[in-house]
Amino acid sequence: MNGRASGCGFAGFARVASFTALWAACAMILTVILVLNHMIIVRLLGEPIVWHLELAIYLTIGAFFLGTPYAVLSRGDVAIDLLSALLPARKGQWLRVAVLLVMLATAAYLVWSGLGRTLEAMHSNLRSTSLWGPLLWPVYASMPLGLALACLQMLAEISDAISRLGGEDRQ
Amino acid sequence: MSELELGVLILGATTLVLLVGVPISYGLAAISIVFLLIFAGPASLVAVPRVMFEEVNGFALLALPMFVLLGSVVGASRASSDLNDAAQRWLGWIPGGLVVANIAACALFSAICGSSPATAAAIGRSGIPEMRARGVPPWLAAGSICAGGTLGILIPPSVTMIIYGISTGTSIGKLFVAGIVPGLIIVVAFSAYAIYASRGRVDDATPLATDFPVAPAHASTRAAASLRVLPFLMLIAMVLVALYGGIATPSEGAAVAALLAVVLVLVIYRPGLALWRDVGREAMRDSAMLLLIIAASGLFAYTLSLLYVTQSFGEMMSAAGLHRWVFMGLVMVFLLIAGCFLPPVALILVVMPLIQPSLETYNFDLVWFGVVMTILMEIGLITPPVGVNLFVIQGIAPDIPLRQILLGSVPFVILLVLAIVLFSLVPGLITWFPGLMVGG
Numbered sequence: 001m002n003g004r005a006s007g008c009g010f011a012g013f014a015r016v017a018s019f020t021a022l023w024a025a026c027a028m029i030l031t032v033i034l035v036l037n038h039m040i041i042v043r044l045l046g047e048p049i050v051w052h053l054e055l056a057i058y059l060t061i062g063a064f065f066l067g068t069p070y071a072v073l074s075r076g077d078v079a080i081d082l083l084s085a086l087l088p089a090r091k092g093q094w095l096r097v098a099v100l101l102v103m104l105a106t107a108a109y110l111v112w113s114g115l116g117r118t119l120e121a122m123h124s125n126l127r128s129t130s131l132w133g134p135l136l137w138p139v140y141a142s143m144p145l146g147l148a149l150a151c152l153q154m155l156a157e158i159s160d161a162i163s164r165l166g167g168e169d170r171q
Numbered sequence: 172m173s174e175l176e177l178g179v180l181i182l183g184a185t186t187l188v189l190l191v192g193v194p195i196s197y198g199l200a201a202i203s204i205v206f207l208l209i210f211a212g213p214a215s216l217v218a219v220p221r222v223m224f225e226e227v228n229g230f231a232l233l234a235l236p237m238f239v240l241l242g243s244v245v246g247a248s249r250a251s252s253d254l255n256d257a258a259q260r261w262l263g264w265i266p267g268g269l270v271v272a273n274i275a276a277c278a279l280f281s282a283i284c285g286s287s288p289a290t291a292a293a294i295g296r297s298g299i300p301e302m303r304a305r306g307v308p309p310w311l312a313a314g315s316i317c318a319g320g321t322l323g324i325l326i327p328p329s330v331t332m333i334i335y336g337i338s339t340g341t342s343i344g345k346l347f348v349a350g351i352v353p354g355l356i357i358v359v360a361f362s363a364y365a366i367y368a369s370r371g372r373v374d375d376a377t378p379l380a381t382d383f384p385v386a387p388a389h390a391s392t393r394a395a396a397s398l399r400v401l402p403f404l405m406l407i408a409m410v411l412v413a414l415y416g417g418i419a420t421p422s423e424g425a426a427v428a429a430l431l432a433v434v435l436v437l438v439i440y441r442p443g444l445a446l447w448r449d450v451g452r453e454a455m456r457d458s459a460m461l462l463l464i465i466a467a468s469g470l471f472a473y474t475l476s477l478l479y480v481t482q483s484f485g486e487m488m489s490a491a492g493l494h495r496w497v498f499m500g501l502v503m504v505f506l507l508i509a510g511c512f513l514p515p516v517a518l519i520l521v522v523m524p525l526i527q528p529s530l531e532t533y534n535f536d537l538v539w540f541g542v543v544m545t546i547l548m549e550i551g552l553i554t555p556p557v558g559v560n561l562f563v564i565q566g567i568a569p570d571i572p573l574r575q576i577l578l579g580s581v582p583f584v585i586l587l588v589l590a591i592v593l594f595s596l597v598p599g600l601i602t603w604f605p606g607l608m609v610g611g
Contacts, residue, residue, distance in 0.1 A: 018452065025451030028236055028458070035233060035426035039419065053230055060236060060462075061227055067459030076456035077194030078464065078514055082556050084192050099192050106201040110220065117220045143220060 010156030014073055017153050020146070021070035024063035031056045031063070051132040058139045065146030072103075072153040090165065097161045104154045107147045114143035175487060178480035178525075181206055185471075185521065186512075195517045196463035203467070203474040210478055219470060226469025227462050230422055231343060235333050235465075236458035237425035242284040242330075243454040244432045248440045250403055251293035254280050257397045259301075267369025269305050270315050271362045273298040277319025278326055278358045279400075282407045283432075285330045287552050291320025291560045292567060299568045309571045311368050314579020317560045318361060318587075321549035324515055326354040327411060328428070330461070331515045331545060333421070337465065338523045341537045343421040344414040345605040349538050351411070352604050353546065353594060360586045368582070402435050461516065468520030475524055485528035495533040496595075502526060503591065506544060510551025514559065518548060542601045543591055550587050553580040 038052035071077055079099075084092040120126075121137040128134050172180070181202065188198040200223075207215045245251075258276040262268045273294060281290040295316040302312035324331040327347035336343035410428045413419040419427065436442060475481045488498065510518055530540055552560045555577065564576050594601055 021452045021455045022448065024455045024459070028240060028451075028454065031233065032237060032240070032426045032429050035237075035422060036430060039423045039426070056233060057228060057230060060233055061224070063236070063455065064227060064459050064462040067455035068463060070452060071456045071460045071463070074452075074456050076460050077196060078460060078516060079192050079194040079198075080189055080512065080514075081192055083190060095192060099194075102188070102193050102201055103197040106197045106204065109204060110200065110223070113216065114220045117224075140220075140224065143224065 010152075010159055013069075013149075013152045013156045016149060017069035017073040020066045020149060024066040024070075027059045027063040027066075031059045034059070050130055051134075054128065054130055054132055054134070058134075061139060062142040062146075065142040066149070068146050069149040069153045072150050072157065093161055093165050097158055097165075100154050100158045100161065104151055104158070107151045107154065111144045111147045111151060114140065114147065118144060174479045174483035177206075177210065177478055178475070178484060181475065181478075181480065189513065189517070194460075195514070196460065196467045199464070199467040199471040199521070203470040206478065207474055211474075215477065218473065222470050222473045223466040226466045229337075230420075231333075231337055232462070232465070233422040234343060234420075234425040235330065235337075235461060236454070237422065237429045238285050238328050238330055238333065239458045239461065240429045240450075240454040241328075241425065241432045242286055242289060243450050243457065244429070244436050245283045245403060246286075246289050246293060247446055247450045247453070248436045248442065250283070250400060250436075250440075251276075251280050252297050253399045254403075255294055255297050257400050261397075265366070267366040269302050270307055270311060270365035270369055273302060273312075274315055274319040274358060274361045274365060277316065278322050278354065279404060281320070281323035282326045282328070283403050285323060285328050287320050287323035287549070288559045288563045290323040291316055291563045294319065295564055295567050299564070299571075307369065308579075309568075310575040310579035311365070312579070313564050313568060313571050313576040314581075314583055315361070315365055317553045317564050317576060317580045318583030320560045320563070321552045321587075322354060322357065324549060324552075325350050325357070325542070325545050327351065328407070328421075328425070329545070331519070331548065332541060334461070334465065334516055335519050335523070335541045335544065336421075338468070338519055339527055339537050339541070341541055342605075344417075345538050346541050347411065347421070348415055348605040349542050349601050350545070352600055353542055353590065356593070356600065357546075357587065357590050360590065361583060364582055364586060399439055402439070403432070406431050406435065464516055464520060468517075468524075471521065472524035481524055481528065484525050485532065488529040489532055495535070498529065498533055499535065499595070502530075503543070503547060506547045507550060510548050511554050511556065511558070513551070515545075515548040515551070518551070519544070536598065536602055538605055539594075539598050539601045543594055546587055546591055546594070550584050553584060 034052050034056040038049055038056070041052075042048050084095050087095060118137050118140040121135075121140050126136045128136055184206075185198065185202050188202055189195060193201065204216065204219060207219070255273065255276040258272040258279065259269065262272040262275055265271065276294045276298065277290050280294055281287070284290055284293070295313075298316055299312045302315075303309060323329065327350045329347070329350060332346040332350060333343055335341065336346050406428055410419075410424040413424050413427075414421060472481070491498075493501070506518065506522065509522065513521065527537070530537065552558055555561065558580075561573065561576055561580065565571070565573055
């Protein structure tokens with residue numbers, strides 16, 4: 001946790017992002033175990049177990065979406081920072097705010113559309129077409145949930161960037 | 172507006188959004204949503220969450236976070252300095268061998284880690300000061316690590332190749348195996364140049380603080396230095412053999428490798444709980460970032476296809492009636508230029524949906540092209556303005572001016588270009604080995 005946004009009342013978001021990243025990492029370890037277990041059982045019994053790999057895929061999807069807030073917090077997203085490096089510090093900070101606003105608008109739209117899909121799956125009791133056939137809405141829900149947390153982290157980052165700009169003005 | 176004009180507009184807008192600094196994942200998603208809304212109507216947006224979800228809903232994709240976990244675990248341990256030490260004891264006694272040892276350490280570490288910037292940072296941190304202490308010119312020390320680091324995306328297992336495989340539907344196992352021979356050829360070429368460039372410049376008689384050998388090291392010393400890193404190298408060799416023999420899928424190989432890497436680091440380096448927390452978060456951050464890029468690029472490819480841009484581009488290329496190698500030359504020049512601005516992951520995901528149909532029409536082997544494209548992207552990693560490795564090296568050796576780092580990288584860029592020419596003249600150097608694979 002870098003705590004960049006901690007001074008603006010948004011420290012809680014950073015803690016949540018850090019916490020969800022750790023849980024997502026635990027889900028990944030579970031995925032590794034599931035794949036290994038499936039591999040061993042298939043080699044020994046010669047028959048695939050349907051739910052192992054399907055659960056591993058769903059866990060990975062859930063872990064990936066829940067990891068997105070931490071990617072925002074730690075500035076882990078791949079971006080071309082050339083322009084902000086060339087600009088003077090203050091203009092670079094404004095550019096950072098603009099970039100975060102584009103990210104926020106995009107993520108907010110994905111939360112909204114992902115939520116619609118989740119509710120639709122929930123109401124229609126949508127299940128996977130595999131033999132195991134689990135309900136799909138919990139998997140779909142990971143997209144709006146993870147990206148909603150990412151939105152909160154983006155808000156914290158925007159607040160932090162604007163307060164820095166305000167601080168420079170006062171100086 | 173014709174489909175081709177629309178395609179130019181989309182690519183222009185995408186380039187602009189990415190150059191402004193919007194992360195690739197959010198940038199591609201934003202452009203897709205805006206263009207779908209304007210040119211296909213609001214009803215087309217219903218598909219957005221479905222397309223993004225489906226893009227990451229597959230067994231092959233499991234390999235990606237697992238190899239990322241493997242790289243994070245090994246990268247956080249002291250394996251890189253042990254590897255560098257072992258390479259120096261094996262190769263350091265030959266003239267200019269210190270530079271060769273660092274290139275070899277980069278090649279070996281990249282096989283474990285799979286990331287170019289991480290390889291350059293891990294090996295360069297100890298390698299550059301040691302080379303400079305021995306009198307290696309700063310430009311050569313920086314250039315060799317810069318270029319050696321690029322091997323991370325070519326020598327398997329490579330995260331970049333997994334993304335190429337997923338994006339194009341090419342066998343990830345074949346891509347991994349196809350990277351071995353070109354990787355070795357490039358390591359030999361880099362090493363030969365390092366020996367040539369070191370002549371008369373390196374003081375091979377000065378011992379270093381790290382008990383660096385100035386004469387051929389005794390077999391027992393070499394064995395002791397290799398002991399700690401050997402299990403990691405055996406781990407990667409085992410994964411490759413399993414893939415080559417058709418014993419395991421890339422996802423299964425990645426799961427075995429990730430779990431064994433955790434066990435090996437626990438046993439050999441005994442790290443504390445704090446390191447595991449950091450490794451977990453770092454692995455999740457990198458995986459989330461990569462998977463979000465893949466999901467967004469799926470949406471981008473869907474948008475291009477729905478707006479008939481991909482099809483029009485393919486038709487235009489077919490109608491142009493170019494000779495297949497003229498077409499390939501144009502593609503290579505384009506990738507070389509685009510690679511100077513876009514990181515490898517973005518380049519693959521943005522460009523491949525457009526050119527894959529034409530590559531298939533011109534009957535190019537996608538495994539061969541995957542390797543060639545990877546080498547082209549290696550060049551992008553060490554050329555301005557966004558050559559990541561250049562800035563990694565500047566970060567760990569701030570007293571070496573960027574101009575000297577660039578100067579040191581130029582001969583290696585030339586070698587990479589020559590390698591592409593060689594692999595174009597003799598494609599079998601890439602395709603022969605994967606062609607022998609079980610199930611291939």
